[in-house]
Amino acid sequence: MPRIGILTGGGDCPGLNPVIRAVVRKAINEGYEVIGFKNGWKGLIENDTMALDLASISGILPKGGTILGTSRTNPYKKEGGVAKVKENFQKMDLNALVAVGGEDTLGVASKLTKDGISNIVGVPKTIDNDLSSTDYTFGFDTALNTATECIDRLHTTAESHHRVMVVEVMGRHAGWIAVESGIAGGADFILIPELPIDIEEVCASIKKRHSRGKTFSIIVVSEGAQFKEGTFVLQEEKLDEFGHVRLGGIGEKLAGEIEKKTGYETRVTVLGHIQRGGTPTAFDRILGTRFGIRAVELVKQKKFGRMVALSGNKIIDVPLENAVAALKTVDMELYEVAKVFFG
């Protein structure tokens, strides 16, 4: 029986299990057997697998995370890693591999297609929504809704205590979660990695708002936003295997500056991994399901080196290398919409 392998790599996100379920169901319908590799590329390097049959995917649709586990393993940064991937690909007699991930996991997939493993299809995931060639990645909608709900909750305390509330959301290189949750939650200022933080402008805007009688403000900031000087606020400097530092703490720094410059009591809430957890929204379940089914269709058609993508309301496929060539940053037209409500 022909065989498809599947792995999920990088940060977990809501919608991974719906993809796995869809790949397995569609693949079995089409006469394939499916093998799951555990913990991203690590599973393919170590040949750590699990059989994926109808029983193993039963009931996973509404569950966050991934039943396969994940990791930030980069075969190109492991001694003999790529050779191991090739060896196990052959040993497991795979006809194709479905790699589900973001810029890092799919970056590896794209490189592998040029380095001797051409039978790969990519599926785009990330709560950051920063992958090119697709209008949306699954996971983003759930994170956005969680962040919006948190902003709504923070509003009541901000209003009752007459405070400035800074909300730090995820978004390493792109501020999609900040901008969209800020618009949806009625933020009074939004700071994103794409635009340097001008602290004077932020404080002037808060003061303007307070001068018209408002006694509270909500400021949303992406973890990847930087002050004009251009240095990230970090939790850890050590780079992971894809060259990323661990971000976090910009909210605290910003809150300190705002309180110092405006004299208004300012508090900070860091949403962190709360945004990545929980049950996927209906949108993410449906998108993940459609992506998974199209991925198997691509395998069947032997259309390799491609990534499934959303264009408008249609599922399309695009070259993997285009999808990982550049990140999709925030559309400044959308930021202009958000700006109407600043101050």
Ligand code: F6P
């Ligand atoms: O996967 C995207 C993301 O959630 C980023 O927004 C964030 O910077 C990073 O992952 C955090 O990763 P980890 O959970 O490995 O610290």
